[in-house]
Amino acid sequence: MDIPAGVRYSGEIEIERYCHKFGLDMVFNLVFSGTVESVDKDLFRMHSINPYQVTRIFKKKKEFTLFLTQNHTVYNVKCTVKKTEEDGIIFYPEKSSIDEEKRRFHRFYFCCKDLGDFSIQKNNSVLCENACVYELSRSGMGILNPCIDSVKKGDLITVKSEDDSLEATVEVIHAENRGRYDFIGGRVKNSNQNLINYIIKKYIKVSEEIINELG
Incomplete structure (x- = not known):
């Protein structure tokens, strides 16, 4: 080529x-x-x-x-x-x-410190706090430490940032234990911020940190 x-x-x-x-x-x-x-x-x-x-x-x-x-x-x-x-x-x-290149949407992976802590709610009740969003795209979200015993496939949960007011409604696609942590993978139904803009802002911040560290 x-x-x-x-x-x-x-x-x-x-x-x-x-x-x-x-x-x-x-x-x-x-x-x-x-x-x-x-x-x-x-x-x-x-x-x-x-x-x-x-x-x-x-x-x-x-x-x-x-x-x-x-x-x-x-x-x-x-x-x-x-x-x-x-x-x-x-x-x-x-x-x-x-x-x-077969990816329809790029997935971006973050450490917990990059996005801060999140809480997870269902039916207006808090299921857990200190959850971590480590995978994010314009249509999907991967969450660590999400108390999987309280959710099942098809549930709608509210994932809310404790740091910068991001709030999203997520449909649970799968919930599973991965050894040292629990994991939820879900489809973002709606959010109170433009997710693309949110990802770009966080991506630029992390990129600058990495460049300063390695460059």
């Missing part, structure tokens, strides 16, 4: 994080963009990277995913950094690691 030169592309780096509250290892996808130029056969240079601090992260993280669009279809191209420069990187694509 060809990578047309002189085009600005988006990409993401997988950043491993350890979330202390539940002792979880998770991956945060750090999104960036840059302009790609051809250097040699199967060798490319990316410059004008935004955020610019990501260039320094490539000194530690040598692998990333480039999003390439062809015929209205988005492909994930795994790439490896060969060399870092002051204002960019030299990289090559792993041609054996190209697959079609």
Whole structure:
């Protein structure tokens, strides 16, 4: 698959994080963009990277995913950094690691400290507090420590932030024990905030923290 030169592309780096509250290892996808130029056969240079601090992260993280669009279809191209420069990187694509992007909605994963504590209510009664929303998309939510004995598939619960007034009605899709913690996966029916804006705000904050830490 060809990578047309002189085009600005988006990409993401997988950043491993350890979330202390539940002792979880998770991956945060750090999104960036840059302009790609051809250097040699199967060798490319990316410059004008935004955020610019990501260039320094490539000194530690040598692998990333480039999003390439062809015929209205988005492909994930795994790439490896060969060399870092002051204002960019030299990289090559792993041609054996190209697959079609099938996600309809991106899921964003957060540590508990990123979004703060949540309470869970059903029928106007509080079931539990100190729950953690660690997975969020425009239509779904994953919750840790949600007292699963009090809910079942199909229930409507209210998930309410104790920090910044987010409140959402969630339909329970599944509730299960995963060893060290309980987990609810649900479909967001409605919320008192625009979830996309909420995710973007929190994502930017966490991204800045990671960039400052690693960059």
